[in-house]
Amino acid sequence: EAGVTQFPSHSVIEKGQTVTLRCDPISGHDNLYWYRRVMGKEIKFLLHFVKESKQDESGMPNNRFLAERTGGTYSTLKVQPAELEDSGVYFCASSPPYGTPDENEQFFGPGTRLTVL
Amino acid sequence: AQRVTQPEKLLSVFKGAPVELKCNYSYSGSPELFWYVQYSRQRLQLLLRHISRESIKGFTADLNKGETSFHLKKPFAQEEDSAMYYCALASYNTDKLIFGTGTRLQVFP
Numbered sequence: 001e002a003g004v005t006q007f008p009s010h011s012v013i014e015k016g017q018t019v020t021l022r023c024d025p026i027s028g029h030d031n032l033y034w035y036r037r038v039m040g041k042e043i044k045f046l047l048h049f050v051k052e053s054k055q056d057e058s059g060m061p062n063n064r065f066l067a068e069r070t071g072g073t074y075s076t077l078k079v080q081p082a083e084l085e086d087s088g089v090y091f092c093a094s095s096p097p098y099g100t101p102d103e104n105e106q107f108f109g110p111g112t113r114l115t116v117l
Numbered sequence: 118a119q120r121v122t123q124p125e126k127l128l129s130v131f132k133g134a135p136v137e138l139k140c141n142y143s144y145s146g147s148p149e150l151f152w153y154v155q156y157s158r159q160r161l162q163l164l165l166r167h168i169s170r171e172s173i174k175g176f177t178a179d180l181n182k183g184e185t186s187f188h189l190k191k192p193f194a195q196e197e198d199s200a201m202y203y204c205a206l207a208s209y210n211t212d213k214l215i216f217g218t219g220t221r222l223q224v225f226p
Contacts, residue, residue, distance in 0.1 A: 031212065033212070035214075041218070042121075042217060042218045043161075043214075043219075044216070048212055056211060059213070104149060105166070106163070107162075108162065109160060110160045
């Protein structure tokens with residue numbers, strides 16, 4: 001089992017461009033989360049999918065961010081247009097379905113480091 | 118508001134010394150508390166959670182509701198414990214984790 005995977009590992013773009021981050025959760029995990037860590041700050045929640053539905057998107061900073069999880073498998077997070085303050089590390093995590101052992105344990109991916117110039 | 122505070126950015130100790138990484142939380146209700154660890158060049162991983170009440174790699178953490186704390190302790194630090202440690206909180210009605218800013222633990226030989 002590879003665990004949660006994220007692509008790309010690094011992305012450097014210019015302000016105003018578009019970037020799409022991808023997350024592949026652990027197979028069978030219904031729950032998928034996006035977080036980000038901006039330089040010097042804490043890791044902050046962005047949103048939570050249960051299968052293909054957005055359960056909680058209270059952490060999405062603004063409408064330049066769009067997350068999708070079509071088919072309830074992998075998820076994408078698109079930033080359009082990117083701004084300087086979007087730079088940081090974007091983490092994806094997944095957890096097992098409710099009612100299963102360790103349902104509350106979130107397994108994290110390695111993160112995508114985004115740099116907006 | 119829900120908040121997790123880790124007052125120390127960096128904690129440096131010598132091998133064999135006791136370690137205590139502090140974590141305080143703010144939450145009205147019964148939270149679930151976690152400690153996550155990130156070793157160099159590795160991903161964030163769960164170290165322990167308060168409901169399991171177990172010791173992992175010699176680390177323990179006790180939830181103190183009176184002091185709203187969940188400090189991480191180890192009696193004898195090892196060099197391989199050097200890492201970034203994050204305290205996190207999850208409420209029962211939402212699955213999102215609220216993280217502290219993290220404490221970097223350095224264990225010198």
